[in-house]
Amino acid sequence: MVRRLGPIAGVVAIGISATAMATQEPQINEHSKVHVMACVELETDYRARVGVGVGQLPQSPGVPISHAVAELRRCVQDLGFVGCNLNPDPSGGHWTSAPLTDRAWYPFYEAMVELDVPAMVHVSAVTNPNFHATGSHYLNADTTAFMQFLQSDLFQDLPGLRFVIPHGGGAVPYHWGRYRGLAQDMKRPPLKEHLLNNVFFDTCVYHQPGIDLLLKVIPADNILFASEMVGAVRGIDPETGNYYDDTKRYVEGLKLSPEDRNKVFEGNARRVYSRLKNKIPASR
Amino acid sequence: MVRRLGPIAGVVAIGISATAMATQEPQINEHSKVHVMACVELETDYRARVGVGVGQLPQSPGVPISHAVAELRRCVQDLGFVGCNLNPDPSGGHWTSAPLTDRAWYPFYEAMVELDVPAMVHVSAVTNPNFHATGSHYLNADTTAFMQFLQSDLFQDLPGLRFVIPHGGGAVPYHWGRYRGLAQDMKRPPLKEHLLNNVFFDTCVYHQPGIDLLLKVIPADNILFASEMVGAVRGIDPETGNYYDDTKRYVEGLKLSPEDRNKVFEGNARRVYSRLKNKIPASR
Numbered sequence: 039m040v041r042r043l044g045p046i047a048g049v050v051a052i053g054i055s056a057t058a059m060a061t062q063e064p065q066i067n068e069h070s071k072v073h074v075m076a077c078v079e080l081e082t083d084y085r086a087r088v089g090v091g092v093g094q095l096p097q098s099p100g101v102p103i104s105h106a107v108a109e110l111r112r113c114v115q116d117l118g119f120v121g122c123n124l125n126p127d128p129s130g131g132h133w134t135s136a137p138l139t140d141r142a143w144y145p146f147y148e149a150m151v152e153l154d155v156p157a158m159v160h161v162s163a164v165t166n167p168n169f170h171a172t173g174s175h176y177l178n179a180d181t182t183a184f185m186q187f188l189q190s191d192l193f194q195d196l197p198g199l200r201f202v203i204p205h206g207g208g209a210v211p212y213h214w215g216r217y218r219g220l221a222q223d224m225k226r227p228p229l230k231e232h233l234l235n236n237v238f239f240d241t242c243v244y245h246q247p248g249i250d251l252l253l254k255v256i257p258a259d260n261i262l263f264a265s266e267m268v269g270a271v272r273g274i275d276p277e278t279g280n281y282y283d284d285t286k287r288y289v290e291g292l293k294l295s296p297e298d299r300n301k302v303f304e305g306n307a308r309r310v311y312s313r314l315k316n317k318i319p320a321s322r
Numbered sequence: 323m324v325r326r327l328g329p330i331a332g333v334v335a336i337g338i339s340a341t342a343m344a345t346q347e348p349q350i351n352e353h354s355k356v357h358v359m360a361c362v363e364l365e366t367d368y369r370a371r372v373g374v375g376v377g378q379l380p381q382s383p384g385v386p387i388s389h390a391v392a393e394l395r396r397c398v399q400d401l402g403f404v405g406c407n408l409n410p411d412p413s414g415g416h417w418t419s420a421p422l423t424d425r426a427w428y429p430f431y432e433a434m435v436e437l438d439v440p441a442m443v444h445v446s447a448v449t450n451p452n453f454h455a456t457g458s459h460y461l462n463a464d465t466t467a468f469m470q471f472l473q474s475d476l477f478q479d480l481p482g483l484r485f486v487i488p489h490g491g492g493a494v495p496y497h498w499g500r501y502r503g504l505a506q507d508m509k510r511p512p513l514k515e516h517l518l519n520n521v522f523f524d525t526c527v528y529h530q531p532g533i534d535l536l537l538k539v540i541p542a543d544n545i546l547f548a549s550e551m552v553g554a555v556r557g558i559d560p561e562t563g564n565y566y567d568d569t570k571r572y573v574e575g576l577k578l579s580p581e582d583r584n585k586v587f588e589g590n591a592r593r594v595y596s597r598l599k600n601k602i603p604a605s606r
Contacts, residue, residue: 215529219555245499
């Protein structure tokens with residue numbers, strides 16, 4: 039993974055989901071996802087490479103999310119983790135829970151705000167044969183969560199709440215005009231004001247045109263560099279000769295301003311995962 | 323609608339879903355969707371404007387799709403319709419049916435091939451509170467259907483089968499690298515060979531960067547112009563001063579070659595909806 043990021047880049051903050059293995063629930067037994075949530079460019083070498091965790095939660099269908107609060111506290115306070123993965127569909131593709139904006143989720147959100155940690159909204163294994171985990175369920179969940187946020191007053195209720203939507207936001211940036219128009223028709227504030235203080239997207243989009251679109255329509259303040267190891271795709275793209283999931287190449291291909299580049303590769307991760315400041319000194 | 327398409331364009335083929343109103347199932351009582359499936363540029367005037375229908379089907383959860391075959395035959399043979407809308411999730415967001423690639427759907431597909439008509443894969447009303455109809459359910463279904471096709475041998479079994487995926491393919495073009503990589507990891511043929519003789523995308527994407535991406539990654543042979551009336555978004559985009567859903571402006575904004583422009587606005591629609599040749603003479 040580090041090799042893929044090139045000889046200069048040091049992966050300083052690697053988020054490793056702490057998978058709870060004690061249950062047979064399929065959404066808990068997903069492979070431990072290794073997710074780079076911040077890649078800090080070092081001017082020296084790899085010496086500061088440090089793994090920093092984000093917690094996976096023991097969510098199950100029909101079990102109130104308040105049961106996960108204790109695990110969140112353990113992950114953050116005892117293990118020093120800086121965030122968590124929140125599954126919007128613990129049923130694994132049957133979508134039997136209440137939307138993320140339902141009051142039933144609020145006890146968990148209040149703990150997130152108190153602990154000052156963000157959640158990545160990410161589903162897990164899927165048991166509904168209509169969906170392929172990485173080919174549709176993941177992307178659908180990203181799109182679904184964003185639209186739930188758009189319809190709600192969640193961030194008026196809890197302004198300190200922060201979510202990262204993975205896979206470049208699912209379908210959202212590609213349909214950004216649709217979402218701007220839906221918000222307008224629903225008499226919601228413009229998306230920047232309504233959602234973009236609280237919702238962020240990662241860069242796990244596996245081709246240059248997708249990353250180009252992401253950075254074109256979503257402000258650089260809202261994009262966090264991410265790559266994957268044992269992610270959706272493992273092969274090498276014959277069109278480029280590089281790994282499909284070598285997302286750093288696509289972001290580099292954008293020719294961002296130094297300021298935006300720093301936001302995407304480091305600054306935004308530090309802002310969203312604010313507890314990183316206790317873990318990793320700034321690179322500059 | 324015609325006004326929005328400009329004074330030169332004539333809307334020649336307008337697909338009007340024939341909504342079966344006889345049942346109380348929510349997916350049947352959806353608004354009749356008015357979908358432009360082909361906009362043919364006329365060199366003269368509006369005189370050739372003709373409405374041509376596509377049939378909506380009486381699908382219900384638990385009812386075999388073979389029950390819809392009679393309605394397809396009636397729509398095509400009695401009413402002169404040139405295609406149909408096929409709902410991949412008659413449960414309305416609970417996803418309780420088998421995937422579109424399951425053998426249970428084959429009797430309907432065999433009728434489609436026999437009648438030489440395509441289906442637009444489009445869900446209808448949603449009753450699962452996790453999903454907003456036009457903000458997530460529609461796009462999720464597009465993405466889901468494409469991935470089902472990718473995993474299957476459906477088009478080896480039925481090479482004459484043709485599907486149009488609306489809303490610019492949901493999340494698919496934005497994640498085209500992901501899908502190319504998934505096909506490769508799954509030892510499937512390249513997507514062009516595996517799916518693009520049978521799967522087509524429309525242009526219902528409501529901003530210029532989205533349409534730019536669509537035409538950049540998907541071959542022009544696979545894109546059919548579409549716009550909507552009473553679609554997902556009704557307002558005017560303050561960034562452009564034009565209707566969000568005025569998709570013709572975005573396609574025009576691409577500066578396509580005359581050949582590709584003709585494919586997108588007319589040629590592909592004639593190829594996919596092949597029965598149009600009995601309805602509307604070619605514009606050139």
